[in-house]
Amino acid sequence: MKISTRQIKTATILDVSGNIDMSNSTEVRKALLHEIRGQKATRVVVNLSAVNYIDSSGVASLVEGLKASRDLGSRLVLFGLNDSARELLKISRLLKLFEVYDDETQAMASLAPSV
């Protein structure tokens, strides 16, 4: 799994690729919390379009990021979920909890008034 970060105006985008499971989900958690708590990023966008598989520990990392962003009054947005990731969030009843968009254009548009 790889994680890289880029900046578009005031939004921080985390590009994640590969599989997120028990073996590496702590890296996702660390990267998210680093941006939200450490860098005080107010808008964090997670690009999951190159993620083939995500398990419950990966979802737990996203939930932790979401909680941290809510605590600090920032926004966490996801896009590019494949069927597997959507099904997992749905079965966990977390799909409605996250702001989920199909692609980067939509995700950035959702932040547009403030980006």
Next chain:
Amino acid sequence: MTPVAAKHPRDSKKPLKWSRAFLLKLELRSHPALLCVIRGALGPLMEMLEFSEEHGREIIRAVDEAVANIMRHSYHGCLDQPIEVYCNRLHRQSNGQTEQAIEILLFDCGPAVDTTKLCARPLDEVRPGGLGLHIIRGSMDTVEYKRAGRLNRLRLVKYVRRCKSEGGSNEEKPS
């Protein structure tokens, strides 16, 4: 391992006996880096068994979460403990129709599981963790834990489809 007849949840009267065909056995150590290997092995198996893509993903997800739970809870993160995964095809004839299912048995040598603690957390609590068992139960038709001698045995079953025995068309069986 002694085969156990699986009872279809919708059959309230006489349970017909399932016949079992062995398909695949995986032996691995309790290292999380091997989770992707299990998923990689199961993918083509689901395809071979003609599961729909969605059902295949559900089964792979359930097995992945079950093995991760063994690594985390039964072996407490110890990386070199044995885990065995058996995949069997189950089928039986019922009223001229063939019912099929996949049975996955997972064995580990950890301490006996306290079954009173085998409960998924409420999903209305927004907090990380504790989703694995909920995902397993939500993905499979049967989830059974049993202490078998010195082993923990988790049995997962997913019913596939019902099709006419005599050249009938396939009919997806709701699960």
